[in-house]
Amino acid sequence: MRLLLVEDDPMIGESVRRGLKCEGFTVDWVEQAESAESALRSVNYDLLLLDLGLPRKSGLSLLRELRCGGSGIPVLVLTARDSVADRVLGLDTGADDYLVKPFDLDELGARVRALLRRQTGRVLPEISHGDLRLIPATHEAVFQDRELTLSAREFTLLAALLEKPGAVLSRSRLEERLYGWGEEVESNAVEVHVHNLRKKLGTAFIRTVRGVGYMVPRKP
Ligand code: CA
Numbered sequence: 001m002r003l004l005l006v007e008d009d010p011m012i013g014e015s016v017r018r019g020l021k022c023e024g025f026t027v028d029w030v031e032q033a034e035s036a037e038s039a040l041r042s043v044n045y046d047l048l049l050l051d052l053g054l055p056r057k058s059g060l061s062l063l064r065e066l067r068c069g070g071s072g073i074p075v076l077v078l079t080a081r082d083s084v085a086d087r088v089l090g091l092d093t094g095a096d097d098y099l100v101k102p103f104d105l106d107e108l109g110a111r112v113r114a115l116l117r118r119q120t121g122r123v124l125p126e127i128s129h130g131d132l133r134l135i136p137a138t139h140e141a142v143f144q145d146r147e148l149t150l151s152a153r154e155f156t157l158l159a160a161l162l163e164k165p166g167a168v169l170s171r172s173r174l175e176e177r178l179y180g181w182g183e184e185v186e187s188n189a190v191e192v193h194v195h196n197l198r199k200k201l202g203t204a205f206i207r208t209v210r211g212v213g214y215m216v217p218r219k220p
Contacts, residue, residue, distance in 0.1 A: 001116055001156065002026040002043065002177050006036040006059065007051040007078065012101065016049065016078070019105035020112065024139055024152045026180040033057035040066070043176060045073060047115060052079040052090065060093055067094035074115040078103070113137060120163045127162050130220025132201065134159055148200055153178050157193050161206065166218035168209045190214075 003020060007013040008031045017029045028043070030036050033054050040048075048066075052059035063075060077095040079086070087098050096118075097111055113136050117125065127134040133142045139155055141148040150158065160177050161169060171190045178193075179185045186192070194206055194214060207215050 001046045001159075002028070002180065003047045003049060003112070004036060004039055004043070004045045005029045005049045006031070006033065006054065006062070007049070008032065008054050009051070012051075012078075015105070016108065020109065023109045023112075024136075024156055025112070026156070026178060026183075028180045031055075033059065033062040036062060037065075040071075040073075044173070046119070046177075047074045047076065047112060049076050049078055049112075050095070052077060052081060052086075060090065063090075063093050063095060074119050076108075076111060076115060078108075110137065127159060129162050129165060129216065132158075132162075132205075132220075134162065143201060150197075150200070151193075154193050154197055154200075157190070158197060161214060161216045165216045165220075168213045168215045170213035174214070 003025050005013060005016055005027055007016065007029065013029050013031065017027045020027045028039060030039055034057060036048075050059045050063060059077065059079070063077075066073065066075070075095045076097045076099065077090045078099050078101060079090070080101045082100040090098055096115055099108060099111060113125070125135070125137060127136065131144045134155065135141070136159060139150075139152070141150050141155065156178055157174060160174060174190045175185055178189070197206055205216065207217060209215055
């Protein structure tokens with residue numbers, strides 16, 4: 001899952017970026033609303049983490065414009081403004097959730113997972129498909145009743161394909177999910193992860209759709 005963080009405080013920005021990266025998310029971090037706008041135009045993010053007090057243009061204006069422009073991206077507002085009126089205004093402007101600073105990184109991770117779960121229409125905190133169970137909160141994977149060791153990127157790739165079994169995801173869409181700015185992407189990175197996953201799950205688990213991308217069949 002790839003997230004965009006908009007936060008002008010360097011200490012908070014760095015700790016949120018690092019904390020969410022440890023939880024397996026790909027995080028791009030910008031410090032201004034204007035940079036967020038251009039990032040949102042070039043990458044399909046799964047979620048936006050938005051500070052409200054930003055230099056020049058506020059987070060609230062950015063949020064308002066996004067919603068007026070029809071964007072449905074899940075937005076989690078991070079702010080020091082803790083008055084009830086501010087919280088109400090943030091939510092009514094189109095935020096999906098709200099966290100008041102200082103916040104706990106574990107709680108942030110849990111809220112992010114909850115929003116992403118809702119976005120994909122899942123109710124259960126686990127993703128299961130046939131004999132496979134993925135638990136995003138702990139990054140555990142169980143296959144045929146045995147614990148399965150997956151790298152962070154293998155886990156993310158598999159979770160992305162399992163969001164909508166039967167749907168094909170292109171290599172570039174998967175790369176976008178797995179790698180943030182400044183992270184070197186080897187030209188065959190996705191193929192290598194798929195190859196490793198097939199070794200662990202059997203060759204038929206992930207199908208290659210020639211010239212299009214990869215998918216997990218609807219019926220396991
Ligand atoms: Ca700020």
